[in-house]
Amino acid sequence: DIQMTQSPSSLSASVGDRVTITCRASQSIGNYLNWYRRKPGEAPKLLISGASTLQSGVPSRFSGSGSGTEFALTISSLQPEDFATYFCQQGYSTPTFGQGTKVEIK
Amino acid sequence: QVQLQGSGPGRVRPSETLSLTCTASDDSFSNFYWGWIRQPPGKGLEWIGHMYNVRSANYNPSLKSRVSISVDTSKNQFSLKLTSVTAADTAVYYCARWVPARKNFDSWDQGSLVTVSS
Numbered sequence: 012d013i014q015m016t017q018s019p020s021s022l023s024a025s026v027g028d029r030v031t032i033t034c035r036a037s038q039s040i041g042n043y044l045n046w047y048r049r050k051p052g053e054a055p056k057l058l059i060s061g062a063s064t065l066q067s068g069v070p071s072r073f074s075g076s077g078s079g080t081e082f083a084l085t086i087s088s089l090q091p092e093d094f095a096t097y098f099c100q101q102g103y104s105t106p107t108f109g110q111g112t113k114v115e116i117k
Numbered sequence: 118q119v120q121l122q123g124s125g126p127g128r129v130r131p132s133e134t135l136s137l138t139c140t141a142s143d144d145s146f147s148n149f150y151w152g153w154i155r156q157p158p159g160k161g162l163e164w165i166g167h168m169y170n171v172r173s174a175n176y177n178p179s180l181k182s183r184v185s186i187s188v189d190t191s192k193n194q195f196s197l198k199l200t201s202v203t204a205a206d207t208a209v210y211y212c213a214r215w216v217p218a219r220k221n222f223d224s225w226d227q228g229s230l231v232t233v234s235s
Contacts, residue, residue, distance in 0.1 A: 045221040054121070054225040055211070061219065098162060102220020105177065108154075108162035 013037050013101050017109030023117040028089045032097055032112045034082045040103035046075055046084045049111075050095040058097075059084065089114070119143040121226035123212045128232045135199040135231055139212030143193060150215035151188060151195040152222065155208040163208075165197065167215040202233045 014037035024030050034044065042062035049055040057066050059075035062082055072087045086093055094116050099109040125137035139151070152167025168174035168186045176184050180199070188195045199206060209230050213222040 043220050045219075047222075052227065054227045055213075055222075056225075057221055057223050060221045066223075100162075100221065105175070106154075106164040106220070106222075108164070110161040 013040060013104055013107050015099055015101055015107050015109040017099055017112055019112060020110060021113040021115060023115050024089050025117045026089055026091060028117075030086045030089055030093075030114060032084045032099075032114075034077075034084075034099035034109050036080045036082075036101055036103075039079045040101045042078050043101055043103040044075070044077065044082045045100045045102060046073075046097060047100065048093075048095050048097050050092075055098075118224045119149075119214055121212050121214070121224055123210065123226040123229045125210075125229060125231065127230060128234060129202055129206075130235050131203055131233055132201055135197070135202050135206060135233075137197045137210055137212070137229060137231070139195050139197075139226060141193045141195075141214070146193040147190040150217055151186070152213050152215045153186065153197045154211045154213055154222070154225075156211075156228075157205070157208040162211075165199075165210075167213075168195075204233050207231065207233045 016035045044062045046059040047055045058069050063075045074085045076083050096111045096113045098111040120142040123139045129135045150167050150169045153165040156162045166176035183200045185198045209228040211228045212226050214224040216223050
């Protein structure tokens, strides 16, 4: 299995802050990297696919970058609805996920 | 995207079979792949498997001997069965739609906690 190492596991930030979450793959996965957001009590939501393609309806403050083994999800200006857990998933081989990053209010 | 609703018992006894069902609000149900993911308490997400039809099922090798996924296109439903469960199978179970062209899950349900205990 391809291991996905996500960091940090949690972070505290304020509304308006710029936040970056990283995901590292144990081997090259090209751009087969997806990002999701999960709010308590809600279904996880696909934000970004193919490392950098924003899904329809996802605000432009979200962006994804990277290829190979290093990837990042950036929220340019954190909004109240963004306090949630984010996780990455590789699709290069049988799907595996990062451990998740919980974004909390400072 | 599609709306998904999972259902099933919240508790299963050790050594018994865990059974969950997911209903999709999508008239083109038969054109997609459907799968299951779980997250044990305090651990990361684990892919269980996904399938399009019986000839195109893929399962996590670590669970393959105990898991089966089936699809009922007449009801827009798909189901998970996990046999011989132990406490290690306690988890939140998610059903989701797998998009093979993009290698992602574009729709999920809210998840169902299943506890294995006597």
